[in-house]
Amino acid sequence: xxxxxxxxxxxxxxxxxxxxxxxxxxxxxxxxxxxxxxxxxxxxxxxxxxxxxxxxxxxxxxxxxxxxxxxxxxxxxxxxxxxxxxxxxxxxxxxxxxxxxxxxxxxxxxxxxxxxxxxxxxxxxxxxxxxxxxxxxxxxxxxxxxxxxxxxxxxxxxxxxxxxxxxxxxxxxxxxxxxxxxxxxxxxxxxxxxxxxxxxxxxxxxxxxxxxxxxxxxxxxxxxxxxxxxxxxxxxxxxxxxxxxxxxxxxxxxxxxxxxxxxxxxxxxxxxxxxxxxxxxxxxxxxxxxxxxxxxxxxxxxxxxxxxxxxxxxxxxxxxxxxxxxxxxxxxxxxxxxxxxxxxxxxxxxxxxxxxxxxxxxxxxxxxxxxxxxxxxxxxxxxxxxxxxxxxxxxxxxxxxxxxxxxxxxxxxxxxxxxxxxxxxxxxxxxxxxxxxxxxx
Amino acid sequence: xxxxxxxxxxxxxxxxxxxxxxxxxxxxxxxxxxxxxxxxxxxxxxxxxxxxxxxxxxxxxxxxxxxxxxxxxxxxxxxxxxxxxxxxxxxxxxxxxxxxxxxxxxxxxxxxxxxxxxxxxxxxxxxxxxxxxxxxxxxxxxxxxxxxxxxxxxxxxxxxxxxxxxxxxxxxxxxxxxxxxxxxxxxxxxxxxxxxxxxxxxxxxxxxxxxxxxxxxxxxxxxxx
Numbered sequence: 279x280x281x282x283x284x285x286x287x288x289x290x291x292x293x294x295x296x297x298x299x300x301x302x303x304x305x306x307x308x309x310x311x312x313x314x315x316x317x318x319x320x321x322x323x324x325x326x327x328x329x330x331x332x333x334x335x336x337x338x339x340x341x342x343x344x345x346x347x348x349x350x351x352x353x354x355x356x357x358x359x360x361x362x363x364x365x366x367x368x369x370x371x372x373x374x375x376x377x378x379x380x381x382x383x384x385x386x387x388x389x390x391x392x393x394x395x396x397x398x399x400x401x402x403x404x405x406x407x408x409x410x411x412x413x414x415x416x417x418x419x420x421x422x423x424x425x426x427x428x429x430x431x432x433x434x435x436x437x438x439x440x441x442x443x444x445x446x447x448x449x450x451x452x453x454x455x456x457x458x459x460x461x462x463x464x465x466x467x468x469x470x471x472x473x474x475x476x477x478x479x480x481x482x483x484x485x486x487x488x489x490x491x492x493x494x495x496x497x498x499x500x501x502x503x504x505x506x507x508x509x510x511x512x513x514x515x516x517x518x519x520x521x522x523x524x525x526x527x528x529x530x531x532x533x534x535x536x537x538x539x540x541x542x543x544x545x546x547x548x549x550x551x552x553x554x555x556x557x558x559x560x561x562x563x564x565x566x567x568x569x570x571x572x573x574x575x576x577x578x579x580x581x582x583x584x585x586x587x588x589x590x591x592x593x594x595x596x597x598x599x600x601x602x603x604x605x606x607x608x609x610x611x612x613x614x615x616x617x618x619x620x621x622x623x624x625x626x627x628x629x630x631x632x633x634x635x636x637x638x639x640x641x642x643x644x645x646x647x648x649x650x651x652x653x654x655x656x657x658x659x660x661x662x663x664x665x666x667x668x669x670x671x672x673x674x675x676x677x678x679x680x681x682x683x684x685x686x687x688x689x690x691x692x693x694x695x696x697x698x699x700x701x702x703x704x705x706x707x708x709x710x711x712x713x714x715x716x717x718x719x
Numbered sequence: 720x721x722x723x724x725x726x727x728x729x730x731x732x733x734x735x736x737x738x739x740x741x742x743x744x745x746x747x748x749x750x751x752x753x754x755x756x757x758x759x760x761x762x763x764x765x766x767x768x769x770x771x772x773x774x775x776x777x778x779x780x781x782x783x784x785x786x787x788x789x790x791x792x793x794x795x796x797x798x799x800x801x802x803x804x805x806x807x808x809x810x811x812x813x814x815x816x817x818x819x820x821x822x823x824x825x826x827x828x829x830x831x832x833x834x835x836x837x838x839x840x841x842x843x844x845x846x847x848x849x850x851x852x853x854x855x856x857x858x859x860x861x862x863x864x865x866x867x868x869x870x871x872x873x874x875x876x877x878x879x880x881x882x883x884x885x886x887x888x889x890x891x892x893x894x895x896x897x898x899x900x901x902x903x904x905x906x907x908x909x910x911x912x913x914x915x916x917x918x919x920x921x922x923x924x925x926x927x928x929x930x931x932x933x934x935x936x937x938x939x940x941x942x943x944x
Contacts, residue, residue, distance in 0.1 A: 299882075
């Protein structure tokens, strides 16, 4: 069923007074407008697969109901003299039918549409958001809340509990805060430089996004990781690093490292519905010897993730970022020059430190009354112009959904990753968005 | 369906394995009760090509035509250069922000008043030898029209009220500068700058009356420590 705009309630006025009509980007969001290109910006996707097809009119109504509850999402980007800023917009009309590959760029400067979109296609409800608006942790809460509200509008009794937001509550000021600034301390002598990583080579196709989902029962992954007494994330990181290692030309001239985003909400008290996450790079030095086995890779990275998630280390890293952003020379540099400097730093330094990002959103919990109507969750990371592959994990407690996004046709790393797990005894189900690879030509 | 080579389950719709491309076998899936979550059929669309070259060529041709016409008429090249400068300005300042980027009327007016004022000063200097006519007539009239436009947009659109206050304050500041110049110069008359200031103040009073609550809330939220 196509959405008829005439059936949708008109956009509401801006009422939530606690959020100014124009506000600064948070500390982590600063980089995202700088590294965008004309056709690309940093977009990720959360999706919920329902058991029934989606009614777009009720979905739009569910999104409308969150307009005053989460005003920080209904914003567009504007260019200021010294940096970009967000401006709230009146429209909440963001529901569209999915008609292209996922994670394509969002129009950030549109005066009538916010920096996110909500899409539907058959049973799939997707939220695609520009990373500058909020991080994955906040957006997962947002899409779960939209889904709960949508089910309520369908007439089901859904209890709003846990981290779900009630659209009838008012916006809390603590959800607007830049938690980086609140927790930052004065630090000295923190270095960001790291050895650059080997880079995955592929022939990228512009505006093409291949998604491969691998659905694996959590119990199978638990059994595999238990063999080595490590967490599932560590185990899957090791498999991914090993897949990249096997794909790389030998002998390797550089270490192989992946970037793992970390939600700071677990370590630092925060209710913020904006960005509050950091990342850590883990990997191994593939130059040391020629024939690494999986077990050796696993031993190399054992404990490194826990080390990277150390509270003190994270505090120092983001305090350094906050300190640098507050430097008067940086603050009062005209935005045109600042953008070029940050863009260069992002492409030449930041992106060279790892081969790909792998994020684990953990278990997406919703009340049982809602889970009855939900098949599964998905999360996709959009790739960047310099990274051709990204991996995202989410689980509903029963199955882990591992999603590879790539802007190239070749799937060697994905194939090795999933066949390795199936050889080790995990049950794997594969789904793909590119129907060319489903059927015989 | 299953891929026996990769040892993975596939959906019932699959004939090939997305990982290795081999034929899917009609075997029972190991994980039961799963349904394929379909994606839409998509036709690949490359990014739209940049039209910079076309624009540039069109611009050069237009400039050349303007220059040729001016040279045939007057034998002077100066005004042609001005025409060549004005053409992209019209696009950048008037058409693109309002039609393509859909800027709010306030920021649209602000940048356009700025550049039109510069143009008026230039024309005044070229035409009369001083800035007098631009400062006493052209720019004040421009400001009056802009202030009325801001007032109308605020009356029509509630959301524009708070933003318009800051633009009107900028306009009032420009009016005061014009009055100061008029008081210190014999070439500039005081009537129109005073009328512009009056328009700005009346507009401010009307909008402030309409938007006082929202304005106070925004100021409070913005300057809150």
